Amino acid sequence: MEQLGDIKSWRRYADEQRARGRDVALVPTMGALHDGHASLFRAAKQSGAVVIATLFVNPRQFGDAADLKAYPRTPHEDAVVAKENGVDCLVEPSLVEMWPDYPEATPTTVSVHGIGDVLEGAERPGHFDGVASVVTKLFSITGLCRAYFGEKDFQQVAVVRQMVRDLALPVQIVGCPIVRDPDGLAISSRNDLLSVEGRAQALALSRSLRSLSPADPASAQRRRLRDVLEAAGVEIAYAEIVEPTTFKACRDDESGPRRALVAGLVEGVRLIDNAPVTLVAQAH
Numbered sequence: 001m002e003q004l005g006d007i008k009s010w011r012r013y014a015d016e017q018r019a020r021g022r023d024v025a026l027v028p029t030m031g032a033l034h035d036g037h038a039s040l041f042r043a044a045k046q047s048g049a050v051v052i053a054t055l056f057v058n059p060r061q062f063g064d065a066a067d068l069k070a071y072p073r074t075p076h077e078d079a080v081v082a083k084e085n086g087v088d089c090l091v092e093p094s095l096v097e098m099w100p101d102y103p104e105a106t107p108t109t110v111s112v113h114g115i116g117d118v119l120e121g122a123e124r125p126g127h128f129d130g131v132a133s134v135v136t137k138l139f140s141i142t143g144l145c146r147a148y149f150g151e152k153d154f155q156q157v158a159v160v161r162q163m164v165r166d167l168a169l170p171v172q173i174v175g176c177p178i179v180r181d182p183d184g185l186a187i188s189s190r191n192d193l194l195s196v197e198g199r200a201q202a203l204a205l206s207r208s209l210r211s212l213s214p215a216d217p218a219s220a221q222r223r224r225l226r227d228v229l230e231a232a233g234v235e236i237a238y239a240e241i242v243e244p245t246t247f248k249a250c251r252d253d254e255s256g257p258r259r260a261l262v263a264g265l266v267e268g269v270r271l272i273d274n275a276p277v278t279l280v281a282q283a284h
């Protein structure tokens with residue numbers, strides 16, 4: 001596995017691969033790699049492409065300095081996980097190359113309105129601007145590629161898809177299924193911050209999604225989510241059913257496949273999860 005740290009050699013590496021006729025796959029990460037990331041690396045590898053993974057803790061997508069400081073950094077372990085799961089080139093760009101003006105504000109920002117303003121966007125102002133800005137830069141350096149994202153961050157994938165469409169970026173977005181522990185908890189680096197009791201409480205997120213019925217209107221589905229979360233004592237941030245491309249909240253006269261998304265605080269740790277759901281319109 002090649003390891004690079006500067007933008008010039010990263011761009012050259014991707015250009016050389018394409019010149020040799022290889023497809024390029026990009027897996028953007030912030031490190032602290034776990035089985036969810038490993039599944040993205042493996043999916044990218046299985047597609048036959050040369051796999052570039054990036055490891056950059058992007059300060060622009062963190063709301064407060066404490067959250068950024070607390071973010072786990074495990075570069076040595078990350079290199080092992082990347083290598084063992086098929087990454088051909090691991091890039092760890094420096095902060096000064098990625099955001100030369102930091103800690104001053106970067107004058108250029110990519111904003112995806114609508115999808116980026118609700119749920120996670122409303123709860124964490126500026127978060128999706130930070131994500132969209134850094135992902136645009138990662139795409140601009142890598143060039144023509146397929147980019148792999150985990151669907152645990154379902155709204156992030158929708159924001160990135162919209163951005164790629166609107167800016168005609170030469171990138172095909174591949175959303176990959178959520179990886180769960182055997183008990184149902186969606187894998188996240190934040191899970192390590194939970195006590196044994198907290199982890200048991202956190203299972204309410206996936207349980208709430210499993211409680212959804214294949215034959216109810218939106219408001220009844222929302223109530224199911226909230227009931228399970230409240231019974232477990234989870235401090236709910238949101239429990240919503242949305243149209244999966246526009247992220248508009250669903251009404252009771254809608255039928256068909258939609259997405260259920262939940263977010264909440266357990267022991268002060270912010271957790272999210274989501275699942276597909278089918279709505280049946282309320283009979284009048």
Ligand code: PAF
Pocket residue numbers: 028029030056058061131134135153156
């Ligand atoms: O999902 C993440 O880890 C980050 O939001 C991403 C896509 C790497 C951008 O910093």
